[in-house]
Amino acid sequence: xxxxxxxxxxSVGVGAAGLAGAAGIAQAQLAPSRPQAAPAxxxxxxxxxxxxxTTPMQEQLYFASFDLAxxxxxxxVGLLRAWTEAAARLTAGLPASQAxxxxxxxxxxxxxxxxLNPSRLTLTFGFGPDFFSLNGEDRYGIAARRPAxxxxxxxxxxxxxxxxxxxxxxxxxxCANDPQVAFHAVRELARIGYGAASLKWVQTGFSTANKTxxxxxxxxxxxxxxxxxSAATAAPVxxxxxxxxxxxxxxxxxxxxxxxxxxxxxxxxxxxFQEQTIGRQKASGAPLGGKTEFDTPDFAATDAxxxxxxxxxxxxxxxxxxxxxxATILRRGYSYNDGANFVAExxxxxxxxxxxxxxxxxxxFQKDPRTGFIQLFEKMSRIDALNQFTTHTGSxxxxxxxGVQPGRYxxxxxxxxx
Amino acid sequence: xxxxxxxxxxSVGVGAAGLAGAAGIAQAQLAPSRPQAAPAxxxxxxxxxxxxxTTPMQEQLYFASFDLAxxxxxxxVGLLRAWTEAAARLTAGLPASQAxxxxxxxxxxxxxxxxLNPSRLTLTFGFGPDFFSLNGEDRYGIAARRPAxxxxxxxxxxxxxxxxxxxxxxxxxxCANDPQVAFHAVRELARIGYGAASLKWVQTGFSTANKTxxxxxxxxxxxxxxxxxSAATAAPVxxxxxxxxxxxxxxxxxxxxxxxxxxxxxxxxxxxFQEQTIGRQKASGAPLGGKTEFDTPDFAATDAxxxxxxxxxxxxxxxxxxxxxxATILRRGYSYNDGANFVAExxxxxxxxxxxxxxxxxxxFQKDPRTGFIQLFEKMSRIDALNQFTTHTGSxxxxxxxGVQPGRYxxxxxxxxx
Numbered sequence: 091x092x093x094x095x096x097x098x099x100x101s102v103g104v105g106a107a108g109l110a111g112a113a114g115i116a117q118a119q120l121a122p123s124r125p126q127a128a129p130a131x132x133x134x135x136x137x138x139x140x141x142x143x144t145t146p147m148q149e150q151l152y153f154a155s156f157d158l159a160x161x162x163x164x165x166x167v168g169l170l171r172a173w174t175e176a177a178a179r180l181t182a183g184l185p186a187s188q189a190x191x192x193x194x195x196x197x198x199x200x201x202x203x204x205x206l207n208p209s210r211l212t213l214t215f216g217f218g219p220d221f222f223s224l225n226g227e228d229r230y231g232i233a234a235r236r237p238a239x240x241x242x243x244x245x246x247x248x249x250x251x252x253x254x255x256x257x258x259x260x261x262x263x264x265c266a267n268d269p270q271v272a273f274h275a276v277r278e279l280a281r282i283g284y285g286a287a288s289l290k291w292v293q294t295g296f297s298t299a300n301k302t303x304x305x306x307x308x309x310x311x312x313x314x315x316x317x318x319x320s321a322a323t324a325a326p327v328x329x330x331x332x333x334x335x336x337x338x339x340x341x342x343x344x345x346x347x348x349x350x351x352x353x354x355x356x357x358x359x360x361x362x363f364q365e366q367t368i369g370r371q372k373a374s375g376a377p378l379g380g381k382t383e384f385d386t387p388d389f390a391a392t393d394a395x396x397x398x399x400x401x402x403x404x405x406x407x408x409x410x411x412x413x414x415x416x417a418t419i420l421r422r423g424y425s426y427n428d429g430a431n432f433v434a435e436x437x438x439x440x441x442x443x444x445x446x447x448x449x450x451x452x453x454x455f456q457k458d459p460r461t462g463f464i465q466l467f468e469k470m471s472r473i474d475a476l477n478q479f480t481t482h483t484g485s486x487x488x489x490x491x492x493g494v495q496p497g498r499y500x501x502x503x504x505x506x507x508x
Numbered sequence: 509x510x511x512x513x514x515x516x517x518x519s520v521g522v523g524a525a526g527l528a529g530a531a532g533i534a535q536a537q538l539a540p541s542r543p544q545a546a547p548a549x550x551x552x553x554x555x556x557x558x559x560x561x562t563t564p565m566q567e568q569l570y571f572a573s574f575d576l577a578x579x580x581x582x583x584x585v586g587l588l589r590a591w592t593e594a595a596a597r598l599t600a601g602l603p604a605s606q607a608x609x610x611x612x613x614x615x616x617x618x619x620x621x622x623x624l625n626p627s628r629l630t631l632t633f634g635f636g637p638d639f640f641s642l643n644g645e646d647r648y649g650i651a652a653r654r655p656a657x658x659x660x661x662x663x664x665x666x667x668x669x670x671x672x673x674x675x676x677x678x679x680x681x682x683c684a685n686d687p688q689v690a691f692h693a694v695r696e697l698a699r700i701g702y703g704a705a706s707l708k709w710v711q712t713g714f715s716t717a718n719k720t721x722x723x724x725x726x727x728x729x730x731x732x733x734x735x736x737x738s739a740a741t742a743a744p745v746x747x748x749x750x751x752x753x754x755x756x757x758x759x760x761x762x763x764x765x766x767x768x769x770x771x772x773x774x775x776x777x778x779x780x781f782q783e784q785t786i787g788r789q790k791a792s793g794a795p796l797g798g799k800t801e802f803d804t805p806d807f808a809a810t811d812a813x814x815x816x817x818x819x820x821x822x823x824x825x826x827x828x829x830x831x832x833x834x835a836t837i838l839r840r841g842y843s844y845n846d847g848a849n850f851v852a853e854x855x856x857x858x859x860x861x862x863x864x865x866x867x868x869x870x871x872x873f874q875k876d877p878r879t880g881f882i883q884l885f886e887k888m889s890r891i892d893a894l895n896q897f898t899t900h901t902g903s904x905x906x907x908x909x910x911g912v913q914p915g916r917y918x919x920x921x922x923x924x925x926x
Contacts, residue, residue, distance in 0.1 A: 195778060196779065197782065201791075202728075202729045204791070206719065206720065268567075277864075288861050294845055294847070296687040298688050301624065302623055309691075353695065357615075364615070372619055373619075443706050
């Protein structure tokens with residue numbers, strides 16, 4: 091059921107009355123959250139597709155991967171139902187629960203988002219390989235329904251994966267224009283999931299896409315996303331169709347990769363080298379040999395010596411649709427800044443010291459990772475010149491089910507096929 | 509000298525001309541940064557006080573502590589001069605350097621803030637104990653000029669300090685409404701400081717103060733800062749005067765404490781217990797026994813059993829000015845979210861698992877820490893009920909010199925007394 095604001099306000103009235111005599115220390119309840127919420131500041135939760143995939147990017151990401159501790163299929167369904175109901179409320183700018191405050195119970199909502207707008211919050215749910223079976227055990231009787239497209243990602247050249255930044259049975263991607271709103275949403279879902287789902291790893295990120303007129307820049311200082319499908323062209327790239335299970339029709343597969351970038355090293359490279367690595371001009375974003383950002387890259391063009399203007403190993407050449415038999419993805423990555431820690435570079439400039447643990451939390455959405463991210467990255471992981479500066483430390487894949495309608499719960503078609 | 513936008517645009521013209529024949533791969537230069545910058549979006553850099561102290565809080569913090577590798581006093585002065593010039597440019601929304609792009613050199617600016625507004629960026633500099641002497645060595649001939657108020661912080665009860673989150677010779681506090689702008693500013697200053705100053709530790713943070721009409725809420729879900737001095741009353745609390753060295757007149761002392769909060773534990777406490785811990789109502793922010801947020805707490809009020817309505821160990825009672833012989837501080841803290849990691853609670857509810865590494869990066873500014881933070885926290889660290897949920901893992905103190913005038917550099921009065 092879609093919680094109505096009227097129902098919520100009603101419950102507040104009950105709460106205030108019920109607590110009137112309660113010891114004088116908790117007369118008040120959390121005020122109706124964000125009463126000034128403008129509809130323009132809330133993203134729709136219900137629909138044929140989950141929000142947060144083709145939704146224009148927000149400023150902040152808080153991504154959480156969970157292990158499942160639920161013992162039974164019924165527990166999992168209960169979790170998904172509770173998460174769906176809470177997500178509908180949270181994305182509308184309401185507290186996670188409409189329970190009346192009770193001084194003798196923990197607050198029904200942790201409260202840090204009270205008074206804030208919805209901030210375009212979206213909550214996107216995904217099921218990882220461990221959701222369907224764990225260590226070969228079919229815990230919830232759904233192992234046979236694991237989609238073929240939800241493959242186990244192979245080890246790619248250069249991977250330096252840290253277990254604590256990989257995998258998971260369930261994911262929640264919270265995106266919002268306010269970090270406190272995104273944090274609050276994950277925190278509430280984790281609270282609701284207590285005992286059934288436990289945090290495995292989390293990742294914050296930020297983007298300027300919501301603030302920049304044109305293509306936003308990543309931490310390399312280059313425009314990032316020039317060749318991304320537009321809202322108009324994304325659908326055939328992103329949404330799974332009749333080729334897979336019905337519950338994934340209108341869903342999408344997410345590949346997430348935590349990519350640390352050696353920014354200090356990159357910053358000491360010549361401008362020309364940076365541009366040859368990317369295959370674009372740093373200032374304008376134009377492909378090398380072109381004049382403006384959206385010029386079609388001329389991969390056949392050569393210089394006076396016969397060398398390609400856009401180098402064979404440049405990032406843009408390897409990522410280009412035209413060079414990848416039609417493989418394509420929707421990128422929806424956020425830069426991350428996880429502080430700084432010790433790194434020893436055993437190569438020039440032989441530097442050692444505290445370096446940024448920063449880079450890109452890359453997220454690709456596609457209808458099938460086998461013809462999307464995997465096809466692209468099998469080549470790029472071997473010869474992309476940018477690999478000199480990047481290290482993939484985290485990796486995960488999730489099947490994000492179709493959108494949800496009022497009264498239903500996320501992934502219902504998986505547990506209750508028509 | 510204050511760099512003028514006219515001068516900057518002029519240099520771009522020169523750059524474009526000079527590169528016209530340059531191999532076809534770097535014809536363009538970084539476009540004039542953030543041409544749409546509205547004056548209202550830039551905070552003034554020059555003035556009697558450094559910005560970022562009584563400046564209304566921005567949405568994002570990126571704090572960096574540096575060790576000094578500079579060998580000579582001249583090198584330190586050179587660093588401070590270069591940082592001052594860059595800070596004046598960065599806070600105006602300009603690239604760190606006005607050098608013309610040269611394809612054969614690393615870019616003069618890493619570029620990720622190109623196209624973004626100044627976003628109210630402030631850069632606040634501070635000198636830590638290690639600035640004046642390191643391991644007893646007076647490296648720069650200024651040991652005798654260390655202000656008496658720049659004390660070494662003692663070990664407080666409950667401190668669980670991690671070396672990698674403590675201390676430092678120099679700090680840069682970057683605050684802005686955009687995390688990419690704040691990150692960019694620190695990155696550029698670190699680049700400029702290469703060889704003279706090296707990153708020691710960093711901390712990100714966020715606040716909703718810029719978005720909330722009233723007092724913002726912290727991650728405990730409570731309003732935080734109700735008793736903070738207002739812009740009108742902060743001056744006598746914050747700014748050092750004639751009692752110390754001339755270069756600190758109009759400056760301030762910063763105490764920074766990284767406080768991890770056991771949010772999962774807190775979230776499972778009853779509402780009434782949370783309110784007694786803080787001494788305020790969660791929803792309204794009113795002091796217990798009061799009706800609205802700005803009611804004066806009645807510390808003498810007792811209930812029918814003679815117990816104080818505002819408990820003896822409540823946070824608000826211990827922090828209140830009236831209970832601390834006039835000790836007061838300006839709090840300018842940011843919530844932090846550093847992901848999640850493993851915690852084993854060896855007490856009820858005996859939980860172990862992945863928990864948020866989140867809490868508050870507390871910053872106090874005051875004219876003298878001995879009568880400010882230290883006096884307050886000596887008592888609070890012993891008996892504040894909130895200590896059950898908080899752990900101080902980082903600690904640092906810095907003397908933030910007076911503001912800087914055009915043509916001068918930060919801290920100049922320390923090196924060149926009048």
